[in-house]
Amino acid sequence: xxxxxxxxxxxxxxxxxxxxxxxxxxxxxxxxxxxxxxxxxxxxxxxxxxxxxxxxxxxxxxxxxxxxxxxxxxxxxxxxxxxxxxxxxxxxxxxxxxxxxxxxxxxxxxxxxxxxxxxxxxxxxxxxxxxxxxxxxxxxxxxxxxxxxxxxxxxxxxxxxxxxxxxxxxxxxxxxxxxxxxxxxxxxxxxxxxxxxxxxxxxxxxxxxxxxxxxxxxxxxxxxxxxxxxxxxxxxxxxxxxxxxxxxxxxxxxxxxxxxxxxxxxxxxxxxxxxxxxxxxxxxxxxxxxxxxxxxxxxxxxxxxxxxxxxxxxxxxxxxxxxxxxxxxx
Amino acid sequence: xxxxxxxxxxxxxxxxxxxxxxxxxxxxxxxxxxxxxxxxxxxxxxxxxxxxxxxxxxxxxxxxxxxxxxxxxxxxxxxxxxxxxxxxxxxxxxxxxxxxxxxxxxxxxxxxxxxxxxxxxxxxxxxxxxxxxxxxxxxxxxxxxxxxxxxxxxxxxxxxxxxxxxxxxxxxxxxxxxxxxxxxxxxxxxxxxxxxxxxxxxxxxxxxxxxxxxxxxxxxxxxxxxxxxxxxxxxxxxxxxxxxxxxxxxxxxxxxxxxxxxxxxxxxxxxxxxxxxxxxxxxxxxxxxxx
Numbered sequence: 001x002x003x004x005x006x007x008x009x010x011x012x013x014x015x016x017x018x019x020x021x022x023x024x025x026x027x028x029x030x031x032x033x034x035x036x037x038x039x040x041x042x043x044x045x046x047x048x049x050x051x052x053x054x055x056x057x058x059x060x061x062x063x064x065x066x067x068x069x070x071x072x073x074x075x076x077x078x079x080x081x082x083x084x085x086x087x088x089x090x091x092x093x094x095x096x097x098x099x100x101x102x103x104x105x106x107x108x109x110x111x112x113x114x115x116x117x118x119x120x121x122x123x124x125x126x127x128x129x130x131x132x133x134x135x136x137x138x139x140x141x142x143x144x145x146x147x148x149x150x151x152x153x154x155x156x157x158x159x160x161x162x163x164x165x166x167x168x169x170x171x172x173x174x175x176x177x178x179x180x181x182x183x184x185x186x187x188x189x190x191x192x193x194x195x196x197x198x199x200x201x202x203x204x205x206x207x208x209x210x211x212x213x214x215x216x217x218x219x220x221x222x223x224x225x226x227x228x229x230x231x232x233x234x235x236x237x238x239x240x241x242x243x244x245x246x247x248x249x250x251x252x253x254x255x256x257x258x259x260x261x262x263x264x265x266x267x268x269x270x271x272x273x274x275x276x277x278x279x280x281x282x283x284x285x286x287x288x289x290x291x292x293x294x295x296x297x298x299x300x301x302x303x304x305x306x307x308x309x310x311x312x313x314x315x316x317x318x319x320x321x322x323x324x325x326x327x328x329x330x
Numbered sequence: 331x332x333x334x335x336x337x338x339x340x341x342x343x344x345x346x347x348x349x350x351x352x353x354x355x356x357x358x359x360x361x362x363x364x365x366x367x368x369x370x371x372x373x374x375x376x377x378x379x380x381x382x383x384x385x386x387x388x389x390x391x392x393x394x395x396x397x398x399x400x401x402x403x404x405x406x407x408x409x410x411x412x413x414x415x416x417x418x419x420x421x422x423x424x425x426x427x428x429x430x431x432x433x434x435x436x437x438x439x440x441x442x443x444x445x446x447x448x449x450x451x452x453x454x455x456x457x458x459x460x461x462x463x464x465x466x467x468x469x470x471x472x473x474x475x476x477x478x479x480x481x482x483x484x485x486x487x488x489x490x491x492x493x494x495x496x497x498x499x500x501x502x503x504x505x506x507x508x509x510x511x512x513x514x515x516x517x518x519x520x521x522x523x524x525x526x527x528x529x530x531x532x533x534x535x536x537x538x539x540x541x542x543x544x545x546x547x548x549x550x551x552x553x554x555x556x557x558x559x560x561x562x563x564x565x566x567x568x569x570x571x572x573x574x575x576x577x578x579x580x581x582x583x584x585x586x587x588x589x590x591x592x593x594x595x596x597x598x599x600x601x602x603x604x605x606x607x608x609x610x611x612x613x614x615x616x617x618x619x620x621x
Contacts, residue, residue, distance in 0.1 A: 108422060111426050117600075119553050119600060124597060245423075275438075281431050281437075285432055285435065288428045292424060
């Protein structure tokens with residue numbers, strides 16, 4: 001497809017996406033709302049993964065966003081939009097502090113610490129009932145502006161997509177990729193990892209916090225197990241993996257797939273929580289084993305094979321294994 | 331009334347059980363260099379195995395423990411060969427996500443099969459206790475501690491003198507040199523993973539009459555296990571023992587001396603985790619250059 005066609009298509013798709021809340025169909029709104037939230041969270045996870053920082057604790061950032069929004073609305077009686085700004089700032093702050101604490105860690109150890117962060121925050125919020133309501137939770141004491149929430153979610157997702165697409169053109173993106181492949185080598189080439197790390201985690205945490213804040217407003221109630229729900233962590237990883245890690249389109253495709261899949265399992269198997277989580281687990285394992293580049297990888301392999309096939313003699317894939325673009329980029 | 335004696339006894343008994351819990355984690359990291367995010371689920375399945383053996387056939391959890399360990403070792407070996415071995419040379423990300431995904435599957439299979447209800451096996455000694463003056467020693471914890479001590483002792487002897495134990499230590503020291511000495515490294519990896527799973531299953535069987543058994547118990551223990559491993563120094567078996575007892579002492583102290591301590595003691599592990607990373611990121615027994 002020529003590039004112009006793709007761009008026009010993307011433009012139309014995004015305008016349609018942003019206009020969806022105004023159609024005002026409850027089912028469609030709920031579905032797109034959840035897709036938008038997952039797009040933000042998945043892009044945020046992918047951003048960190050791109051720098052080699054695997055997060056197993058995105059629910060920590062999500063929960064911080066939930067509580068920041070609730071505090072702003074309930075304790076200080078601020079408008080909800082300000083509450084969402086609170087969530088952005090609080091998320092970024094937690095991300096920065098966390099990165100400073102774990103500055104020397106990579107790989108496994110960083111992942112373990114993200115897990116520890118989300119569990120630690122959950123226990124802390126459970127043990128401070130005067131502030132958070134403890135296990136009883138807290139209700140939002142303002143009316144929910146439905147339309148605004150949907151529009152804010154769509155705009156947030158749209159901005160995240162544009163932002164992540166813009167990032168791929170910058171030095172920032174390549175520095176992060178360098179850090180992922182070999183931090184020492186990146187340092188030799190003049191990339192100081194620390195500011196990049198701070199920026200990546202801060203941005204990523206802020207995105208997820210914003211999504212968390214929106215979900216808190218939408219649900220109008222939070223308690224520690226909802227705010228620091230492990231499901232957020234799980235979905236935030238699975239969406240980019242099934243779509244294609246380290247790509248712009250991957251998290252978006254993945255978010256659509258995951259939300260629709262979760263909906264369908266709920267229709268098919270009732271509200272049993274275990275089934276959809278089990279399916280997510282199976283998808284995660286199968287994708288890592290057999291499809292580590294996700295849907296985007298499959299697409300690239302398919303298109304490059306077609307292009308290559310048009311001017312070269314037919315080769316059996318087993319006899320002449322072809323190096324595709326998907327495999328070449330590590 | 332004086333709590334110190336009681337707190338000390340409680341901490342020591344808890345520390346022994348923690349040690350068994352994390353030993354497999356330390357072993358699999360030391361030998362295979364893989365952090366196993368499904369270790370907690372192996373503990374959970376071991377606990378359910380012991381629970382069902384007791385509930386259906388009335389078999390004492392400690393009697394069924396050897397059988398469960400053998401099953402666990404076999405399952406671990408097969409699981410390693412089929413799923414983890416293919417990603418051993420893949421980037422770290424894939425290994426983390428793969429074991430995390432396997433854990434997710436096991437948790438939810440348990441949730442679907444056995445619901446989220448809390449259970450516990452109740453052998454006759456569950457509620458028995460020995461009294462020494464002011465100090466109360468629950469028999470169940472004492473038995474759990476003794477079993478753990480025996481198993482850990484056996485593992486140390488195996489590591490020190492056993493043929494395969496020596497081979498796994500050799501791999502932990504230098505994988506390439508071990509290969510040159512004729513050690514079948516892929517086989518040893520799968521074998522160590524089996525041993526690590528068996529230890530997890532054993533600690534699960536012990537937990538079944540001490541803690542509540544639920545499909546989610548593994549996750550809590552996993553996070554505690556990581557805190558211990560990092561506190562002790564990653565890959566160090568001695569460090570893991572020291573870390574277990576330190577965490578047990580810290581948790582017990584918080585539970586006894588802080589208001590609302592029982593709830594807060596759940597958060598001690600995370601505090602320990604972050605403090606260790608701030609002050610001494612390579613742990614008690616680790617060396618700065620390691621990792």
